[in-house]
Amino acid sequence: MQFHMNGFRPGDPTVAEASDDHVGSDTSSMPEEADVLIVGCGPAGLTLASQLAAFPKIKTLIVDQKPGPLQLGQADGIACRTMEMFEAFGFAERVLKEAYWVNETAFWKPDERMRENIDRQGRIQDVEEGLSEMPHVILNQARIHDFYLDIMRRSPTRLEPFYQRRLVDLTIEPAASSTHPVIARFDRVEADDDHKIETVRARYAVGCDGARSTVRRSLGLELKGDSANQAWGVMDVLAVTDFPDIRLKCVIQSAGEGSIVLIPREGGYLVRIYVELDKLAEQERVASRNITVDHLIAAAQRVLRPYTFEVKEVAWWSVYEIGQRLCDKFDDVPDGEMATLLPRVFIAGDACHTHSPKAGQGMNVSMQDAFNLGWKLAAVLEGRSSPDLLHTYSAERQAIARELIEFDRGWARMLSAPLKSATNPNGIEPREVQEYFIRSGRYTAGTATLYGPSVLTGNASCQNLAPGFPIGMRFHSAPVIRLADAKPMQLGHVARADGRWRFYVFAGVGDNGQPGHPIAELCEFLVGSATSPLEVYTPSGEDVDSVIDLRVTFQQPHRELKVEKMPTLLVPAKGRLDLRDYEKIFCADLSVGKDIFELRSVSREMGCMIVVRPDQYVSQIFKLDAYEELIAFFMSVFLPVHRGETIMRGNGE
Numbered sequence: 001m002q003f004h005m006n007g008f009r010p011g012d013p014t015v016a017e018a019s020d021d022h023v024g025s026d027t028s029s030m031p032e033e034a035d036v037l038i039v040g041c042g043p044a045g046l047t048l049a050s051q052l053a054a055f056p057k058i059k060t061l062i063v064d065q066k067p068g069p070l071q072l073g074q075a076d077g078i079a080c081r082t083m084e085m086f087e088a089f090g091f092a093e094r095v096l097k098e099a100y101w102v103n104e105t106a107f108w109k110p111d112e113r114m115r116e117n118i119d120r121q122g123r124i125q126d127v128e129e130g131l132s133e134m135p136h137v138i139l140n141q142a143r144i145h146d147f148y149l150d151i152m153r154r155s156p157t158r159l160e161p162f163y164q165r166r167l168v169d170l171t172i173e174p175a176a177s178s179t180h181p182v183i184a185r186f187d188r189v190e191a192d193d194d195h196k197i198e199t200v201r202a203r204y205a206v207g208c209d210g211a212r213s214t215v216r217r218s219l220g221l222e223l224k225g226d227s228a229n230q231a232w233g234v235m236d237v238l239a240v241t242d243f244p245d246i247r248l249k250c251v252i253q254s255a256g257e258g259s260i261v262l263i264p265r266e267g268g269y270l271v272r273i274y275v276e277l278d279k280l281a282e283q284e285r286v287a288s289r290n291i292t293v294d295h296l297i298a299a300a301q302r303v304l305r306p307y308t309f310e311v312k313e314v315a316w317w318s319v320y321e322i323g324q325r326l327c328d329k330f331d332d333v334p335d336g337e338m339a340t341l342l343p344r345v346f347i348a349g350d351a352c353h354t355h356s357p358k359a360g361q362g363m364n365v366s367m368q369d370a371f372n373l374g375w376k377l378a379a380v381l382e383g384r385s386s387p388d389l390l391h392t393y394s395a396e397r398q399a400i401a402r403e404l405i406e407f408d409r410g411w412a413r414m415l416s417a418p419l420k421s422a423t424n425p426n427g428i429e430p431r432e433v434q435e436y437f438i439r440s441g442r443y444t445a446g447t448a449t450l451y452g453p454s455v456l457t458g459n460a461s462c463q464n465l466a467p468g469f470p471i472g473m474r475f476h477s478a479p480v481i482r483l484a485d486a487k488p489m490q491l492g493h494v495a496r497a498d499g500r501w502r503f504y505v506f507a508g509v510g511d512n513g514q515p516g517h518p519i520a521e522l523c524e525f526l527v528g529s530a531t532s533p534l535e536v537y538t539p540s541g542e543d544v545d546s547v548i549d550l551r552v553t554f555q556q557p558h559r560e561l562k563v564e565k566m567p568t569l570l571v572p573a574k575g576r577l578d579l580r581d582y583e584k585i586f587c588a589d590l591s592v593g594k595d596i597f598e599l600r601s602v603s604r605e606m607g608c609m610i611v612v613r614p615d616q617y618v619s620q621i622f623k624l625d626a627y628e629e630l631i632a633f634f635m636s637v638f639l640p641v642h643r644g645e646t647i648m649r650g651n652g653e
Contacts, residue, residue, distance in 0.1 A: 001013065001090065002581070005579055006575045012154075015154045016156045018156060030162050031061065032201065034060065034201075034202045035202065036058065036061070036202065038208055039064075039208060039209045039215050040064055040210060040213075040349075041062060041063075041161050042209075042366065043370075046145055046148035048208065048373060048374045049062040049148070049159060050155075050497070051371065051374030051375065051497050052159075053155035053156070053159040054155055054156070054498050055378050057382060058157075060157065061162065062161045063161065063162045063163075063165045064161055065167070069145055069146070070142040072315070072316050073142040073144070076140060077102075078095065078137045079446035081364070083135065084134050087492075089497045090496070091147040095139055095147070096135075098139055099139040100266045101135045101136075101137050102137060102249050102263075104123055104124065105123070105124055105249045105251065107252075107430065107433065108245075109121040110255035115255040116305060117306045118303070124438065126441075128442075131441070133490050133492075138264065139266050140265075141363060165186040165198065167185075168185040170205060170345065180203055182201065182345060184199070185198070203344075204344055205344070206346045208370070209351055210349070210351060211351070213347060213352075215345065216347050219347070223352070224328070225323060225325030225354075225405070226323070232321075233320075234275075235317035236270055237312075239312060243309065245262075246271060247268075249264065250262040251433060253419055253430055259275075261274040262274075273300050275303065325353065326353045326401055329398065330347055330397055330398050332345040333394075343390045346393060348366060348369035348370050348397075350362065352369075353405060361407075361408055365446075368446070372396060373393045375497075375499045377390070379499065379614075384639060384641070385639060386639060389455070392455065395454065396451050400451075403448075407443045411436070414433055449473065453472075456637065458620030459620075462623060463621060464603075465607075466600060466601060466608050469600055470618065471619070471620060472617065475492055475502070475610070475618055480587065482583060483563055483586060484563050484582035486558055486559075491504070491551070495612070500545070500548065501547065502611075503550045503551070504553070505519065505550065505607070506608050507553065507555060511554065512554065512556060519567070522609070523567035533638075536634075537639075537641055539641045543572070552586065555588050555595075558587040561585075607624050608623065608624065611633065
């Protein structure tokens, strides 16, 4: 990370200077107005709040009915793509240090010689080679919440949640009659049961308040879907066992006692067990069964036979029904009225889609919802983009949720299907489960997301210049060497969750940044043309990279290039002291075998420009001299703010 840009400051560099009007830690009474009101302190709500906390001009409130921060989480699986996102927020290393790493998955099936016992069928790498620089890990959801809360407290706004506030109702006035058309009433519930109604008016509101969302009900939306009439139990336990793969993720299928998904937890001793229970009758609810934790333990012991499994302590347990449900819309604008109405209220996470826990999608997809929405709200509220941009949230995330639910439904169905046997010739073969797991690896890793063509996602006319960076998919990082200090690093790790667009430029063969070469000509256009995106969209008084962050990667070994010979734009003056930023230029890392050009199939001959959204998804690819196309693309995303003009247009009104 970079710091000291505006002068030396002792102490922890991750603690930002407080803004003049920061919300602070006084949560005794809520403000009457906010730019963004977030209801719910789950993974989606905290992701959104952490992103918006980075914008001092945006007044964000986050409210929850719980008495305080989560102590014991339910979700625990963290996908590779989510780890990439955590890197942008700055706490990936903390997660990696604490978490259990899912390196391999073992598959168990009935023993052919003694069907009542289980036998290891196979063992595979959990995530395919090269899919991400980040691993699949397991960590208590409460710790993820802790890391987000740390970010909020260290931000310029010193953002803190308001707990013990239960949303009573939410209404929306016509936007023309108010700058803060969203009205939310909260019942403040104290320990002595003293109730007090607090009212907040907001420009925008986001419901991150779970599957029983009050925000969703206020919008007249509903979760739609079917139950699979199948009960499963889940427990986090400390146990003594002779099962040999207790510290490996396992999918275990027995001949007649159901299935288990076993997931080791962080710390070396704790383990999570998902265990299949009895089928439910039509319309039957799992609560009517009066299932206890002893039922779960006994069921797990039957599946694990001939191995022993003695539970010493239960940290947490629950019983749930398999089901996948989805909302038709993720905002308050009815279908058919998008041309005349702008969204004011959004829903994210479990409020708009629910999954079975075993595929590990719920928490991960919820956080990606919020990451998609956060930068868009910031761009609109700070006057950088038109409010029309907010229509893309529901369009993009609802389609992704629908696709993931179909995958989740298939995975849940396969785990609950009876195995093939002499008495059940139509059952499923255990190897089919393993094959399905391998085929679905990109879904479970979170890297399968593909956004379709839109104002934010261009056409594929230049995809051939970099097939390894598919348009509409996340920017897939790769190793590089930073020129100024010879630091080996991942190129994707330069991105922060700060609302900026990234402009990754790859030089063609022989280009060393000197005059007459395409990189120098591109830099001359970006700072010298009145129509350049940097000139048109960077506000007066802000650094040249405050809206669009340019990074260049050359093909030559880093010792063959000279920083002092590079275009000034690649070593820009920044901050109140006009200090030089030496972290914009990179070279291919030739020590790792295949370099970034080969790993991502970037054209060595021509190079290219890759435009990446603030949430790390590739928007478009251009030739190095496609200046007019670059201008046209950004015209559809930004509102013009020439260098002589100051930003903020009434917070997006």
